[in-house]
Amino acid sequence: MMMRYILWRIAAMIPTLLIISALIFTIIELPPGDYFESYISELQAQGEGVDMQEIEELRAQYGFDKPPILRYFHWVGGMLTGDFGYSFEYQLPVNEVVGDRLWLTILVSFCTILVTWLVAFPIGIYSATHQYSWGDYGLTFLGLLGIAIPNFTLALILMYFANIWFGISIGHLMDQKFLGEPMSWEKAKSILEHLWIPVIIVGTAGTAGMIRRLRANLLDELQKQYVVTARAKGLHPFRALIKYPLRMSLNFFVADIGSILPQIISGAEITAIVLSLETTGPMLIKALQSQDMYLAGSFLMFLAFLTVIGMLISDIALAFLDPRIRLQGGSAK
Amino acid sequence: MNSGADLLRIEQLGIAFKMMGGQLEAVRNASLRVLPGKVTALVGESGSGKSVISQAVMGILPNTASATGRILFCDPENPGNPIDILSLPRDGKAIRDLRGRRLGKIFQEPMTSLSPLHTIGNQVGEALRIHEPVSKAETRDRVEEMLGLVGFANPARTREMYPFELSGGMRQRTMIAMALICRPSLLIADEPTTALDVTIQAQILQLLRELQAKLNMAMLLITHDLGVVANVADEVVVIYRGEIMEAGPVETIFRRPAHPYLKGLMAAVPHFDMKPGERLKALREIPVNADTLIGKRKQERQGPEILLSVRNVIKTYGTRKSSWFGKNTAAGVRAVDDVSFDVRRGECLGIVGESGCGKSTLSKIVMRAVTPDSGSVTYFDRDGKAIDVLSSEGNDLKTLRTKIQMVFQDPVSSLSPRMTIQNILSEPLEIHDRGSAQERKEKVLRLVQAIGLDQSALNRYPHSFSGGQRQRIGIARALALGPDLMICDEPVSALDVSVQAQILNLLKDLQKELGLTYFFISHNLAVVDYMADRIAVMCGGRIVELAPRETLMRSPVHPYTKALLAAVPFPDLDRPLDFAAVQACGATGTASWAAQFRADNDDNALAAADLGGGHIVLARRNADVRELQP
Numbered sequence: 001m002m003m004r005y006i007l008w009r010i011a012a013m014i015p016t017l018l019i020i021s022a023l024i025f026t027i028i029e030l031p032p033g034d035y036f037e038s039y040i041s042e043l044q045a046q047g048e049g050v051d052m053q054e055i056e057e058l059r060a061q062y063g064f065d066k067p068p069i070l071r072y073f074h075w076v077g078g079m080l081t082g083d084f085g086y087s088f089e090y091q092l093p094v095n096e097v098v099g100d101r102l103w104l105t106i107l108v109s110f111c112t113i114l115v116t117w118l119v120a121f122p123i124g125i126y127s128a129t130h131q132y133s134w135g136d137y138g139l140t141f142l143g144l145l146g147i148a149i150p151n152f153t154l155a156l157i158l159m160y161f162a163n164i165w166f167g168i169s170i171g172h173l174m175d176q177k178f179l180g181e182p183m184s185w186e187k188a189k190s191i192l193e194h195l196w197i198p199v200i201i202v203g204t205a206g207t208a209g210m211i212r213r214l215r216a217n218l219l220d221e222l223q224k225q226y227v228v229t230a231r232a233k234g235l236h237p238f239r240a241l242i243k244y245p246l247r248m249s250l251n252f253f254v255a256d257i258g259s260i261l262p263q264i265i266s267g268a269e270i271t272a273i274v275l276s277l278e279t280t281g282p283m284l285i286k287a288l289q290s291q292d293m294y295l296a297g298s299f300l301m302f303l304a305f306l307t308v309i310g311m312l313i314s315d316i317a318l319a320f321l322d323p324r325i326r327l328q329g330g331s332a333k
Numbered sequence: 334m335n336s337g338a339d340l341l342r343i344e345q346l347g348i349a350f351k352m353m354g355g356q357l358e359a360v361r362n363a364s365l366r367v368l369p370g371k372v373t374a375l376v377g378e379s380g381s382g383k384s385v386i387s388q389a390v391m392g393i394l395p396n397t398a399s400a401t402g403r404i405l406f407c408d409p410e411n412p413g414n415p416i417d418i419l420s421l422p423r424d425g426k427a428i429r430d431l432r433g434r435r436l437g438k439i440f441q442e443p444m445t446s447l448s449p450l451h452t453i454g455n456q457v458g459e460a461l462r463i464h465e466p467v468s469k470a471e472t473r474d475r476v477e478e479m480l481g482l483v484g485f486a487n488p489a490r491t492r493e494m495y496p497f498e499l500s501g502g503m504r505q506r507t508m509i510a511m512a513l514i515c516r517p518s519l520l521i522a523d524e525p526t527t528a529l530d531v532t533i534q535a536q537i538l539q540l541l542r543e544l545q546a547k548l549n550m551a552m553l554l555i556t557h558d559l560g561v562v563a564n565v566a567d568e569v570v571v572i573y574r575g576e577i578m579e580a581g582p583v584e585t586i587f588r589r590p591a592h593p594y595l596k597g598l599m600a601a602v603p604h605f606d607m608k609p610g611e612r613l614k615a616l617r618e619i620p621v622n623a624d625t626l627i628g629k630r631k632q633e634r635q636g637p638e639i640l641l642s643v644r645n646v647i648k649t650y651g652t653r654k655s656s657w658f659g660k661n662t663a664a665g666v667r668a669v670d671d672v673s674f675d676v677r678r679g680e681c682l683g684i685v686g687e688s689g690c691g692k693s694t695l696s697k698i699v700m701r702a703v704t705p706d707s708g709s710v711t712y713f714d715r716d717g718k719a720i721d722v723l724s725s726e727g728n729d730l731k732t733l734r735t736k737i738q739m740v741f742q743d744p745v746s747s748l749s750p751r752m753t754i755q756n757i758l759s760e761p762l763e764i765h766d767r768g769s770a771q772e773r774k775e776k777v778l779r780l781v782q783a784i785g786l787d788q789s790a791l792n793r794y795p796h797s798f799s800g801g802q803r804q805r806i807g808i809a810r811a812l813a814l815g816p817d818l819m820i821c822d823e824p825v826s827a828l829d830v831s832v833q834a835q836i837l838n839l840l841k842d843l844q845k846e847l848g849l850t851y852f853f854i855s856h857n858l859a860v861v862d863y864m865a866d867r868i869a870v871m872c873g874g875r876i877v878e879l880a881p882r883e884t885l886m887r888s889p890v891h892p893y894t895k896a897l898l899a900a901v902p903f904p905d906l907d908r909p910l911d912f913a914a915v916q917a918c919g920a921t922g923t924a925s926w927a928a929q930f931r932a933d934n935d936d937n938a939l940a941a942a943d944l945g946g947g948h949i950v951l952a953r954r955n956a957d958v959r960e961l962q963p
Binding site: 224225226228229230231232233234235236237243244247248321322323324327 | 391393424429430431432433434436437438440445450451452459460464498508511
């Protein structure tokens with residue numbers, strides 16, 4: 001039963017992704033001109049000669065002389081075989097341009113989500129069980145601050161004070177000498193040393209929001225009759241809390257996964273620019289500006305893929321967590 | 334009294350809640366006892382503090398409550414050493430050790446008292462796992478034994494089910510199993526049957542009695558229903574506004590009630606032995622001022638005898654049953670299945686049935702709030718003009734809307750909390766453009782006076798009224814347009830007994846004064862018996878029996894009607910429930926019906942058979958009428 005559901009959901013992802021890819025392609029194609037035209041005008045503006053023949057050759061090579069519909073299929077077909085196209089800006093295949101950055105992005109995002117949960121859970125539970133206490137008010141205040149301060153502002157402030165007080169620069173994800181080098185113990189250590197700052201900065205708002213939602217959900221559940229039932233059985237109040245209301249309030253938490261993944265990855269872009277992180281964010285923005293279409297398209301597809309995967313994970317997890325979803329089939333009403 | 338003999342002794346208990354501006358005393362100076370192996374019933378209306386007492390005994394009072402006095406629990410396992418529950422630290426180890434092990438509790442709402450995410454086995458076995466060092470296999474065996482004891486046919490299967498897969502009665506059985514798994518010496522049952530249908534209620538009461546005798550356990554039964562008390566209790570304690578009014582053995586309490594409150598309560602309950610025309614004595618009677626409703630006084634019965642004619646109405650609700658793999662099978666449930674009847678001008682037609690029998694759907698069809706799949710509903714106005722309720726448009730529909738009005742079950746949610754009483758009552762007049770602003774104002778004033786409220790009520794909001802007063806406002810709103818037919822959908826089931834009598838009497842008086850016709854829906858047979866001239870019994874979407882009141886009560890023919898009548902607990906010690914008769918009945922128990930009443934999966938097998946004198950019963954087409962006679 002469950003297996004069939006999962007397989008069905010995975011199968012349903014294919015048309016979803018196809019539709020998304022068509023949308024992305026259309027949007028990138030919408031502005032007049034292409035990369036070569038912007039490239040030519042840039043060269044001309046600098047007073048340099050343009051080797052039109054080379055340009056025409058490139059155009060032919062990447063099918064820019066063909067109608068858009070053919071180019072779309074070429075692009076999608078390439079992605080299926082792991083060929084994401086060619087970045088004109090960097091004059092390298094997209095795979096190589098993105099390379100490390102993709103993994104670093106995933107690392108930053110994953111750590112951020114983890115930290116968000118680790119911090120939000122205990123605080124949310126504390127706030128709900130000690131409603132209207134000083135602790136609750138204090139944590140709520142901090143949380144609201146976290147929501148209110150934009151990430152990039154926080155990044156700027158942190159950078160400023162780190163420089164003034166400790167005299168260090170906290171930008172980048174690793175020491176600059178490791179850039180472009182193969183992975184080594186030294187490099188990994190350097191990444192970990194730099195990692196915590198973007199994680200904290202990107203995670204604040206998410207953590208604060210999650211604390212608020214967990215608190216609200218838990219407060220609702222704590223009033224429910226089955227909590228009294230559990231206490232009437234002689235269950236320790238804390239264990240009753242973990243077993244019943246917390247479990248119930250997990251539903252929203254899990255349902256959140258789907259939106260958290262892409263949100264954190266795309267939401268971190270401005271922070272990434274401010275901190276000059278070696279993630280994909282700054283690259284995506286630049287690629288969009290210069291109409292570097294294969295690079296931009298690949299990035300957008302990647303985001304879409306994460307969204308769809310996140311939804312899948314949260315739906316499956318929900319079905320595992322809640323027997324009503326698992327056993328009742330569709331809704332009865 | 335020798336305190337050693339009492340299992341539970343509550344002495345001078347006072348419970349107060351911290352409120353915004355001071356303290357609210359919920360319970361004052363209450364003392365009561367529960368004898369080992371006996372049932373003590375704590376009777377009172379809502380807000381009387383009876384549930385708070387039960388919470389205090391379990392030590393699960395809300396944080397804002399503070400208790401004084403003593404609650405002594407004398408555990409038979411450890412006699413001669415009573416424990417004062419109030420002196421134990423809140424949620425400490427000592428009280429947790431008592432909860433679930435020596436004290437079990439079942440709650441009113443079986444729907445919300447169980448966690449929807451955990452299996453029955455998990456929840457029932459939990460108390461066992463907490464209190465006793467048991468292995469997994471042992472837990473499973475004990476859980477299955479307990480589930481068998483509370484009447485589950487297949488305990489092994491039930492153990493793995495989730496609460497949402499069970500009906501209300503089954504969930505309450507699960508709650509009982511959960512409370513009794515550790516064999517407590519005291520069971521606290523807080524309104525254990527209030528949320529259940531009468532036939533299910535009778536089964537649960539029987540189960541509680543049996544288990545109580547079998548496990549030799551005492552029970553503190555909290556209820557508002559004197560009928561339940563008469564059938565189950567050994568001792569009775571009556572509580573009113575946080576104070577104990579009267580206490581004693583059930584015999585004394587029922588045969589010689591001394592306190593005026595208790596006497597009043599007993600006179601306020603409708604029962605089957607009322608003489609025609611006998612009135613209930615509400616604790617506080619509401620004078621009806623129908624005289625002020627000019628233009629609607631004492632209209633003689635004009636027009637044709639039939640006011641409303643319902644023919645072959647069918648309504649099917651589709652339930653989408655989809656499996657995980659997109660296979661949708663549309664299985665329809667017939668909420669109303671080929672129902673035909675007439676409502677006569679000036680009468681009160683009662684509809685009785687248990688939850689899910691289709692009575693509310695039927696009322697909505699008559700209101701034209703729900704469109705049936707087929708069938709016809711015709712309304713005859715005073716001039717004899719027939720209006721098709723289901724398809725009328727324009728002016729006809731507008732007239733219809735003024736002629737048929739509804740009184741709802743829930744007085745809280747049926748009045749908008751953002752409108753004053755003035756606005757609520759004048760809204761129907763504004764919609765139908767009745768009179769000038771000044772005239773509407775006068776009319777509203779007359780309406781509130783008619784239901785026994787005064788002018789000062791007009792500028793207040795619904796939240797400042799009690800449940801009974803809100804229901805009266807609901808009735809006034811229904812009266813505003815001068816309807817002929819009032820549909821009352823469970824108008825008193827959300828109200829306390831004493832208020833219930835008040836509302837029923839008000840409805841009766843209004844009917845007499847204004848010549849109204851009622852279509853009165855209730856699950857409570859005694860209430861319908863008090864109100865109705867003719868009674869229709871619904872079961873599974875069909876009217877199984879329809880007869881004048883006396884006929885139906887004296888000589889019911891259909892087995893379902895009989896079961897329903899047998900399941901009503903009387904507040905009378907000489908008429909105990911016949912538990913044998915209630916077993917295996919209810920809407921699902923059709924298999925036990927006599928052959929001539931069963932459809933046996935043949936959709937067209939049953940038809941209404943006329944027994945004469947307006948007595949109609951649903952039976953097989955080929956059944957002999959004489960055979961059906963009682």
